Amino acid sequence: MLKINNLHAQIEGGTEILKGINLQINPGEVHAIMGPNGAGKSTLASVVAGKEDYEVTEGEIFFEGNNINEDAPEERAHRGIFLSFQYPVEIPGVSVTNFIKAAINENRKAKGLENMSAKEILALVKENSNKLNIKSDFLARSLNQGFSGGEKKRNEIFQMMMLDPKLAILDETDSGLDIDALRIVADGVNSFRNEGNAVLLITHYQRLLDYIQPDFVHVLADGKIIKTGDKSLALELEEKGYDWLLN
Numbered sequence: 621m622l623k624i625n626n627l628h629a630q631i632e633g634g635t636e637i638l639k640g641i642n643l644q645i646n647p648g649e650v651h652a653i654m655g656p657n658g659a660g661k662s663t664l665a666s667v668v669a670g671k672e673d674y675e676v677t678e679g680e681i682f683f684e685g686n687n688i689n690e691d692a693p694e695e696r697a698h699r700g701i702f703l704s705f706q707y708p709v710e711i712p713g714v715s716v717t718n719f720i721k722a723a724i725n726e727n728r729k730a731k732g733l734e735n736m737s738a739k740e741i742l743a744l745v746k747e748n749s750n751k752l753n754i755k756s757d758f759l760a761r762s763l764n765q766g767f768s769g770g771e772k773k774r775n776e777i778f779q780m781m782m783l784d785p786k787l788a789i790l791d792e793t794d795s796g797l798d799i800d801a802l803r804i805v806a807d808g809v810n811s812f813r814n815e816g817n818a819v820l821l822i823t824h825y826q827r828l829l830d831y832i833q834p835d836f837v838h839v840l841a842d843g844k845i846i847k848t849g850d851k852s853l854a855l856e857l858e859e860k861g862y863d864w865l866l867n
């Protein structure tokens with residue numbers, strides 16, 4: 621599904637942050653990326669999603685066999701790549717439901733499909749809000765306005781489930797997950813994952829991986845993946861930290 625070859629990237633006009641990343645994610649897999657602060661984890665997520673603050677200087681990103689290096693963020697979203705927002709915008713007057721409706725229909729339009737009917741959207745909203753324990757008054761609230769940390773998380777995971785991407789990238793590094801938010805993310809990912817999609821989960825909380833069983837755990841340090849293992853690697857990292865892997 622996603623194949624990254626020798627990816628180098630820098631801040632527009634600045635220093636190199638990603639220094640040769642290789643990563644392959646197949647359908648049905650959940651990959652966790654862990655690593656010290658400043659390693660380049662969020663940068664990797666942004667570069668895969670196509671954020672324009674970064675410049676790819678070497679290497680390729682393939683999604684379903686297509687080189688997407690030159691694709692705009694919206695094109696990547698239309699291909700089925702979803703990136704959660706660490707700092708979600710507030711949109712007064714636009715409800716959680718209406719925002720997601722617009723996002724779904726924009727996606728369909730890009731594929732030449734007609735708008736989803738109100739009835740279909742309602743059915744999807746119902747299905748996913750039930751799974752995530754979301755109440756109807758939450759769905760009617762203005763997007764992100766006055767949302768608590770847990771509510772922002774819930775909304776983010778709800779967006780993921782509603783958009784049903786092929787590859788969901790969740791960057792949980794800087795969001796100060798409390799135990800409630802942790803459960804929201806874990807329950808969401810576990811109900812989202814299936815044989816046809818994939819998840820790239822960025823976290824430095826080993827605890828999150830108590831609830832989500834990753835197929836692979838990668839350690840990113842100083843712009844490179846320095847170790848890959850299975851779930852036991854996350855436990856080892858919790859016990860020993862990152863120092864034994866560095867230098």
Ligand SMILES: Nc1ncnc2c1ncn2[C@@H]1O[C@H](COP(=O)(O)OP(=O)(O)O)[C@@H](O)[C@H]1O
Pocket residue numbers: 631637655656657658659660661662663664673793
């Ligand atoms: N837009 C940016 N402008 C300046 N420096 C940046 C920017 N994005 C990332 N960096 C720098 O790149 C390095 C990697 O950052 P980041 O990808 O956020 O690391 P991580 O998510 O692993 O903590 C850090 O040194 C950070 O300060």
Ligand SMILES: [Mg+2]
Pocket residue numbers: 661662663793794
């Ligand atoms: Mg980060």
